[in-house]
Amino acid sequence: MNRLKGMFDIHADAGYYAAIKAAIQAVAHSHHLARIETPILESSDLFHRGMGADTDVIRKETYTFNDRASRSLTLRPEGTAGVVRAFIEAKLYARPEPVKKFYYDGPMFRYERPQKGRFRQFHQMGVEVFAEASPSVDADLIHASVAILEHLGLTAHLELNQLSNTSKPDYKAALKAHLKPHLDSLCADCQTRYADNPLRILDCKIDATHTALQNAPMPLDYLSDEETAYFNALQDHLKALEIPFTVNNHLVRGLDYYTGMVFELKVDEAILGAQNTVAGGGRYDDLVHTLGGPALGATGFAFGIERLVVALKAAEIAPLTDPLDLYVMVLDASVTDYALQLVKALRHAGCAVMMSHHDGSMKKQFKTVTQLDAAYAAILGPDELASGTVTFKHQASGTAHRLNLSDTATMTRILHGGDA
RNA sequence: GCGGCUGUGGCGAAGUGGUUAACGCUCCGGAUUGUGGCUCCGGCAUUCGAGGGUUCGAUUCCCUUCAGUCGCCCCA
Missing domain, CATH: 3.40.50.800 (Anticodon-binding domain)
Known part of the structure; x- marks a missing residue:
């Protein structure tokens, strides 16, 4: 009997996981995040509605099966949908504090081909903050993510982008119109993306230098005045917090629920190869409503724990030990x-x-x-x-x-x- | 789902179409029966991921398969 493909036992690296857990708890304490744990198994429908039925994760990466009563269940591929479901189900939006902050950690499952920093069962720790959209809340959230790295003694680079919420369809149409004449010269993947998810073309590594992309309309050009002001305010807050960042107009996230600000924390590619994003997140202002709750905005991020373990080893940071007296x-x-x-x-x-x-x-x-x-x-x-x-x-x-x-x-x- | 590379003891790692598969570390026993961590001696793979084929003979050649790994896609 051997372990399943892409799954692994944690023993030799347990000290690294313990160090990460300690950092998470320290930040959860200082930011006063409430612990929330949700089931690993949820109705398939939750993820379809939450992440988007057309996303790659849902289309080809979920562990989905029927239980004995023929209900379609899915092993959670990420944490946000479950937390939002719990938030709505327990009516946590009625809690007195104006900003409701939660954190979780646990195993996630995606049926993918394993490679460095990517597994079929992996662990994430995430933070979800429910509040009216506010640049300072977002800055505070990003600060929490950076603080976790600081506790661990790691450094990563923050990349930031603002997706247009109000004019999303307009932008998509403009991008497609711009790319249409160049379609033949784009890479094969981008040609399928054109139909499925044109925004991802912006993030393509192969076509990054393609002239059609160099002068393509950018998401930032399609922001409303309000959104531009929001993004500028967020950047000012980050500067006030002395958190360095770069604006990456090509940064697009693959889950449908992101609506506004999105960000990623990346480490050197020499450490984690193609999977050098250790954390990602952003605003998802429609998800609570989409899943049946009130029209309440939210923002959050998730860390990939295994990627942090790799980064800790690369940085030669000692794992937590428990010495015998x-x-x-x-x-x-x-x-x-x-x-x-x-x-x-x-x-x-x-x-x-x-x-x-x-x-x-x-x-x-x-x-x-x-x-x-x-x-x-x-x-x-x-x-x-x-x-x-x-x-x-x-x-x-x-x-x-x-x-x-x-x-x-x-x-x-x-x-x-x-x-x- | 597609592509590259890899697969020898607990770990690292040589090796060859032919009677006994190097070596290092770890581990075990002893030299040394109440004070060790040094040293020395001895031991630990009927077996080279699995299955099949070629051959007088395969761990070494071929096929299949499984696993690992890296990359693509996508994502944390």
Whole structure:
């Protein structure tokens, strides 16, 4: 039995996941984000309506199947739709605070060909903020995403764009009209995009230098005065926050629900290859209403946890570790009960303790101490038992103390880093 | 879904159409039966992803398949 394609067990990298979790919790605390967890399995319809039935993710990347009652269910491919569904279902929009902020993290599923930084089961952490559209709310949200990176000691580059909400159809039509005469000279992918999702042509890597794209109408040209003012205000706020960014007019996101500001955090391509976007997000001001809630705007982002793990390794940032304070060596089965009692008392005092359960030779047990990288070794044998003591040995320095077996207070102090 | 590369013990990694598949690390045992982490000695793949074919003979050649990896598409 092997694991499924594109899925993996987390053990060797668990310390990196723990470090990321700690950073998420630190930012969730300082931004006062409320925890929200939604089911991994939802009605297929939710994602069709939320992300757009014509998006690639929905068309060919979802794990969709019928349950025993023939209901079509889908393993969530992203987190936003579920959070919005929960937000509406529990009428969280009625909560008193004017800006309602949530965060989540967990596994997501997309049926794709795995490659670097991309898997079939992967993990995201996301933040969703429900509030009237406001540049300062967006700036605050972006700040949260940047803060997570800062906590981790990572740097990424912020790219920003503003999609036109009000004149979206106009712009699409203008872009298609402009590209129509050049259609034959565009790459094969772009020719299909022309019909399916013309905005994505702007983001094409192959045709990036194509003359037809160089002078194509840009989304920013089609912004209303109001939207332009919004985008300018957002940029001013980011400058006030001292968050560097570049405006990327070609930045288009692949999910249908994005309406206004969109952004991505990217790391060096040398680190993550083609999947160098570690976080992406933007405004989705229609989604709450689309899914049956009130006309309330929202903004959010999601990080790809696995991509952060790769970035942490590349930056040689140490994973979180959980060191062992003490290993109790049991030299003879006759002292096992005393060892168990000692270990119990120290654990109650908050120390990380393990003990030998196979009373091998002393040499062998010392080897185990080394392998476990315990800070202290305790020796408990017939000699100690006779005198009611236990020997504590500091591994790094080699100095040893003979302590009274019942003096767990002193032991605890030593294990917590104090002097004997 | 399409394309490139790869597949030898826990890990890294040589190798060849032919009786016993290097080496390094790890691990295990011992030298050294209450103080180890050094050193030395010994041990650990009937087997080279799986299935089939060619051959007197294949881990080495061919086909198929599976897996991994990177890229395309798309996305976090």
